[in-house]
Amino acid sequence: MSPVPDNSSSVTREQVIETYLKVLRLIDERVAPLLGKATTRVLVQVAAKHVIDQYPFLHFLMKMPYTEVVPSVIREQLSGVSAQELEIGLDALLQQCFSGLQELTGDLIAPPLHDEVSRQLEQWH
Amino acid sequence: MQTEPNLTLTDSTRRFSTVTNGDRIGSLLQEMEYLNTIGKSFVAANNRFQVHHALLAALQEQYSFAACSILLKDNPFQLSIIPCYPLSQEFINAMIARIASAANVIDFPHVMAQELADAAYLDAPEQPVPPPAMETVGGSEIGSCLNIPLTVEDRIIGMLSLFDTQIGTFDTERLKLTTLIADYAAIALENVRLRESERALWRQAEGERQRLALIISSMAEGLLITDARGAITSLNQSAQNLLSQAQVDLKQDIPLRTLAASSDVPWLGQLSEIVDRALANQVVMNQELIAGKQGESVPLTLSISAAPLHNAGEAQKRPTGVVAVLNDITSHKQIERLKDEFVSVVSHELRTPLTSIKGYTQHLVRRLERRMRTAKQSPTAQTGATQVPATQEPPEHYDLRSLYIVQSQAEHLERLVNDLLDLSRVQWGHLELHPTTFYLADLLAESVHSIQVSAEQHSITLDIKVQDTKIVADRQRISQVVGNILDNAIKYSPHGGQVTVSLQEQDGDYLVSISDQGIGISPEYLDHIFERFYRVRNTASHQYSGIGLGLYVARAIVERHGGSIWFSNNPGLGSTFFFTLPHALETEEGA
Numbered sequence: 001m002s003p004v005p006d007n008s009s010s011v012t013r014e015q016v017i018e019t020y021l022k023v024l025r026l027i028d029e030r031v032a033p034l035l036g037k038a039t040t041r042v043l044v045q046v047a048a049k050h051v052i053d054q055y056p057f058l059h060f061l062m063k064m065p066y067t068e069v070v071p072s073v074i075r076e077q078l079s080g081v082s083a084q085e086l087e088i089g090l091d092a093l094l095q096q097c098f099s100g101l102q103e104l105t106g107d108l109i110a111p112p113l114h115d116e117v118s119r120q121l122e123q124w125h
Numbered sequence: 126m127q128t129e130p131n132l133t134l135t136d137s138t139r140r141f142s143t144v145t146n147g148d149r150i151g152s153l154l155q156e157m158e159y160l161n162t163i164g165k166s167f168v169a170a171n172n173r174f175q176v177h178h179a180l181l182a183a184l185q186e187q188y189s190f191a192a193c194s195i196l197l198k199d200n201p202f203q204l205s206i207i208p209c210y211p212l213s214q215e216f217i218n219a220m221i222a223r224i225a226s227a228a229n230v231i232d233f234p235h236v237m238a239q240e241l242a243d244a245a246y247l248d249a250p251e252q253p254v255p256p257p258a259m260e261t262v263g264g265s266e267i268g269s270c271l272n273i274p275l276t277v278e279d280r281i282i283g284m285l286s287l288f289d290t291q292i293g294t295f296d297t298e299r300l301k302l303t304t305l306i307a308d309y310a311a312i313a314l315e316n317v318r319l320r321e322s323e324r325a326l327w328r329q330a331e332g333e334r335q336r337l338a339l340i341i342s343s344m345a346e347g348l349l350i351t352d353a354r355g356a357i358t359s360l361n362q363s364a365q366n367l368l369s370q371a372q373v374d375l376k377q378d379i380p381l382r383t384l385a386a387s388s389d390v391p392w393l394g395q396l397s398e399i400v401d402r403a404l405a406n407q408v409v410m411n412q413e414l415i416a417g418k419q420g421e422s423v424p425l426t427l428s429i430s431a432a433p434l435h436n437a438g439e440a441q442k443r444p445t446g447v448v449a450v451l452n453d454i455t456s457h458k459q460i461e462r463l464k465d466e467f468v469s470v471v472s473h474e475l476r477t478p479l480t481s482i483k484g485y486t487q488h489l490v491r492r493l494e495r496r497m498r499t500a501k502q503s504p505t506a507q508t509g510a511t512q513v514p515a516t517q518e519p520p521e522h523y524d525l526r527s528l529y530i531v532q533s534q535a536e537h538l539e540r541l542v543n544d545l546l547d548l549s550r551v552q553w554g555h556l557e558l559h560p561t562t563f564y565l566a567d568l569l570a571e572s573v574h575s576i577q578v579s580a581e582q583h584s585i586t587l588d589i590k591v592q593d594t595k596i597v598a599d600r601q602r603i604s605q606v607v608g609n610i611l612d613n614a615i616k617y618s619p620h621g622g623q624v625t626v627s628l629q630e631q632d633g634d635y636l637v638s639i640s641d642q643g644i645g646i647s648p649e650y651l652d653h654i655f656e657r658f659y660r661v662r663n664t665a666s667h668q669y670s671g672i673g674l675g676l677y678v679a680r681a682i683v684e685r686h687g688g689s690i691w692f693s694n695n696p697g698l699g700s701t702f703f704f705t706l707p708h709a710l711e712t713e714e715g716a
Contacts, residue, residue, distance in 0.1 A: 036276035100230035104272040
């Protein structure tokens with residue numbers, strides 16, 4: 001899914017995280033009417049637990065709901081992490097979220113939403 | 126004409142619009158009725174099993190499936206599986222595996238399928254439905270599965286899972302509908318949990334209340350609680366006992382000050398005053414109150430501490446009542462009184478021989494001074510001055526007699542002090558003996574002589590009926606025993622008379638007896654005569670002098686030597702005290 005643009009070196013950490021936060025908000029918008037408002041937030045936190053070994057810089061997503069991530073948190077938690085590393089980590093987290101969603105509802109929500117998210121990611125990049 | 130088509134069009138549009146609104150309202154009404162029915166069934170559920178059945182009924186009304194399960198995030202987690210019709214164990218195992226897997230993606234504590242299988246509770250539907258086809262009952266394949274978080278106020282409390290043997294049973298519309306019903310179920314389950322928690326808290330609070338009531342009723346201290354007016358609302362058993370002397374019903378919802386005003390019990394006013402001070406936000410500490418009857422030597426005395434009671438967080442406001450603790454300090458008062466009495470008696474007992482010693486010493490000093498003055502004047506006399514006639518000065522043996530009395534009283538004083546010092550040693554079994562070899566007859570003679578000097582009204586005779594009176598014992602202690610008994614013989618023979626000290630052999634031991642012609646011992650004193658601080662009373666003067674330790678210490682000394690001590694009333698007059706002593710004190714090693 002990772003739509004790492006050709007000119008990735010020019011993308012900032014803030015831009016990467018803002019893009020993925022938008023993706024998560026989109027997922028939340030689609031999932032909340034079907035599985036409740038808390039589900040996406042919890043899916044993200046559990047997904048962060050799964051990828052933490054490989055991407056330890058994402059531990060803040062395990063500790064706090066993604067809805068509470070603000071620029072100061074990004075600056076504080078992600079200093080020293082390149083935009084590319086961040087994007088790879090967040091993409092892995094996104095895949096875990098979809099895998100969780102698949103676990104809950106099978107093919108009802110995950111596949112069409114995955115397609116929509118991929119399209120949006122490409123647009124935003 | 127122009128308007129007709131328009132009118133027709135308008136009516137048609139209006140009709141269409143009315144139909145559409147009517148359909149919409151009807152549909153809304155149907156939807157609301159349905160939701161109302163579901164809501165009522167969940168609200169009526171009193172326990173989680175009733176919630177499960179309400180959930181199953183609501184879901185089965187919409188579509189058919191094989192089973193549902195509810196996993197709650199409690200500690201420990203609870204899993205209930207409700208099959209709609211009998212299912213094979215393989216199918217149930219497959220369900221549990223899927224539940225475990227789904228639970229782990231919505232932040233349940235990590236749980237293994239085997240743990241879930243062990244904890245699973247298989248609930249039976251109230252109305253089982255027939256399976257779609259017999260062959261599917263035994264199947265282990267899950268065709269469709271749906272897991273919906275159960276959410277209350279954005280908090281996931283559990284997970285509803287639905288399973289079917291058919292593929293494609295659940296679609297997005299059914300998912301929306303199931304989520305709607307799951308929301309009701311989640312709230313109903315949370316309500317059940319809160320009710321259970323509330324009931325548990327009530328049980329716990331009731332248990333605590335009963336425990337507190339038991340503690341308060343078992344307290345040795347009295348506990349008294351009043352309301353904001355100062356009327357007693359609670360009295361434990363001890364307080365009831367302590368305040369029973371008032372013979373007033375204290376728990377009649379009347380402020381204490383009102384009760385006190387209409388009562389002639391003097392201490393009720395004091396109690397009311399203490400409560401009023403606490404109601405004025407003062408803490409009253411250890412206020413003494415005499416609640417006993419007048420005329421008692423040591424009346425019932427209470428120590429009362431009282432503090433204002435406030436509702437939590439309202440310490441600055443007016444108290445809602447008073448809590449007072451009542452302690453019975455009568456025994457302390459008795460001890461204080463005994464202590465005062467003891468100090469007074471001891472002072473008196475010490476002063477009596479001291480007065481005698483002081484008097485005779487002063488007398489001797491004056492005589493010596495006179496004699497020295499005479500000696501100085503002697504040369505003058507030789508040169509012609511007037512000489513003092515020898516008849517004006519008493520003879521030398523008067524001085525000797527005075528010195529004997531001083532010695533006798535000093536020995537009496539020494540015995541008193543030794544008795545006092547020995548009191549605690551005897552109590553703790555630390556009475557030490559220092560045995561030496563001496564003649565018992567000599568010791569008796571010395572004692573008789575010493576006491577005779579101060580007892581002019583009495584005639585003390587010594588009767589030694591044994592040839593050899595050699596003994597190994599603590600000489601000073603035995604002298605203390607003989608002196609104490611002889612002191613008593615003199616003291617309890619107020620009109621003088623014969624006192625006989627005799628020594629003889631009995632069963633290989635020495636037997637010493639001291640007989641007097643005094644008042645004897647009344648039967649009521651027989652059992653107490655060797656008790657410490659016990660003094661025989663006399664009807665005229667109420668009490669004889671003495672500190673009540675002489676015989677107590679004497680018995681301890683005699684028994685420590687391996688002897689025994691007793692007494693008997695003489696047939697005619699007075700009493701005789703006996704004690705035996707072995708010829709040689711048995712040492713620890715010898716024993």
